Amino acid sequence: MALKGNLRDFSVTQLLNLIHLAHKTGALKVKGETTANAYFREGKLAYAHMDNEPDDLATILYRDKKITRAQYRTLKSRAGHLNDKALGLLLINAGYLTQEDILASVQSHYLSTMQRLFAWAEGLFVFDAHAAPPNGKILTKIGLGNLIIEGARRLREWEKLQDEIPNLDMALKFTERPGTDLRKLNLSVEEWRVVSYINPRNTIRQIARATKMTDLEIRRIVYSLLQAGLVELVRPEGQTVPKPIHTALEGKSKEEQKSLVNRLIARIRGL
Amino acid sequence: MQTVKIVVTGPFNSGKSAFIQSVSEIDVVSTERKITSEAEKIKNTTTVAMDFGRITVDEDLVLYLFGTPGQRRFDFMWEILSEGMLGFIVMVDSTRPETFREARSILETFRAYAPTPYVVAANKQDLEDAWDVEDMRIALRLPDNVKILPCVATDKESVKKVLLELLFSILEEVEKNSSQ
Structure with missing residues (x-):
């Protein structure tokens, strides 16, 4: 089954609401001003990325001021071949950063990517429930409740x-x-x-x-x-429910009402 | 001779006329006109007043299926059509999320006319772009106790299932009221 459409008709907030409430796992791709990619696990944000923007861990940590420019350059030249998970482990084992530091930066980056999506009024989206999680990336478990509230406030x-x-x-x-x-x-x-x-x-x-x-x-x-x-x-409690002016079942006993409906059921079954 | 009716409503091009045609024993009496609005030119004709089909139950009972016009400018017809209905079916095109908001609004309008049972038919489920029924439940903000049923309006068996589910809901309502 497809889950696709245009943000013009079904906004980012509504999409996140759907993913959140249905506890969806899979990849979301939105093609608008650029292409945004996100991955969700059981209704939680695991990854987010805008195409044409660097999203390697060294860049994320440098932008978040967790490492210096010199450290960033060193990591790029000496550990540029490592994927984010491997680089993260290296930094933790070497005592440069804690797991919490790295996760906080990655979460902040993913959230800021999603927040920018709220500004998109148009864009084709498709959610692929069979897509594999992005390889080598650090996956998070960010609840969508706050993101949804934030997106809805913008309406x-x-x-x-x-x-x-x-x-x-x-x-x-x-x-x-x-x-x-x-x-x-x-x-x-x-x-x-x-x-x-x-x-x-x-x-x-x-x-x-x-x-x-x-x-x-x-x-x-x-x-x-x-x-x-x-x-x-x-409907507010205590409020009287509007009564139709006339119903087909009105004025009949309960047995007559049941008999009428059962006759209709039997006829439809026999069509 | 007693006649009862079920109303089939929903946004423009959601498949109301096709739904009725699939089970009606008469050619559907339709008031279709050529579409003039550019925005709505995704099909050639649309129902402007109503269309109705008939299912004879026995010599004493006839069921009429009334389809409402899909375009909002004919909504003055809705209240008239809902008068005395046993229940109603809201057709939603599963491939067009841009119509979901309108479907929700139509649903609320009909609920306000009469507290009769209703079901939602997620039509065009045979198409590749169709949304999953449970995703549609969330998008349409349907409570868990409201039935949303996969449907292909051109398939008689599929239409029968939707009608039967509505009738089961009506029966449940009768039984609930009789136990109160």
Whole structure:
């Protein structure tokens, strides 16, 4: 099965949300201004790279000021043949850097690569679930929750937000999804204020009033929380469900209703 | 003679007319017109008011399948068509993620008309570019209790499965209500 499309129709935030919630493993390639490649393991970011940009470990460490220019040059000339994993091990064993130092730099590089992707409004993407992880690269396990929240915060277009959350009279409830930990997310003060009011009894409109937010502000925050898979939209508790003016089953006993539906089932089976 | 109806809705070119044609015992009564909008010229004609097919159950009962117009400018027809429906099917083209947002919006609109059971049919699953059904569930933000079913609207057996799943949901609803 394909997972492909254009960022114009399905944004980077939505893509990351899908990978995160479906715990996907595989390679994502996006062809936009340049080509971006990322690899995910069980819904976590393992690797990210923009084509035409050096992403070898020596360069990453130098840019992150973990090694000096002289050290960088030495590594390039003497250990240029080593892949990132081998070079990382060499640096740890030689006592130059700790594993934590190296991982922090690599994680920061991958995150910054993904953050730049948020600026892309167009680009063809394809996710390949059968692709092998990049050879010789240091793979990380970065949860996508914070990245998704960050990407969703960038959505400023009123029309899109209105499409995403058309009805402010709906309520929110926390999802019961395992692996979603609110405490691990970097929420803003405004987002925490909204979170504190989340309850199936409170409509989004009521939360906006209580937190003194405009429609645009509340929509933006609710969109972030939805994209991060933290909350879902529900009909407010206690609200009367609209009744259709007339239903085909109305006025019949339960047995008659069941009989009618069973006759339909039997007929469709026999088609 | 009693008639009941199921509504088939979904975005433009999601396969609603083909779905109804696959199981209707009559030629589908359709109100198709040539497409004039450049943006929507991915097919030659579209349904402008509604199309409907018929399945005779027995001498006392007839099931009508009503297809809604796919273009949003005809949405004033939707509420009229949803009047009295047993349930509804939301068709989504699995190969066109650009229509997922609209599908979600249509789904919400129909849910607001009537709290009747519904299923989502992920159409065109036979095509190479089709998205996986579970990926579509996430993209469409469907809760776990909503059925999303793989579908090929031109294949009668596939259409039957979708209709049956909707009817099972309707039956469950009747049983749930009778136990309350």
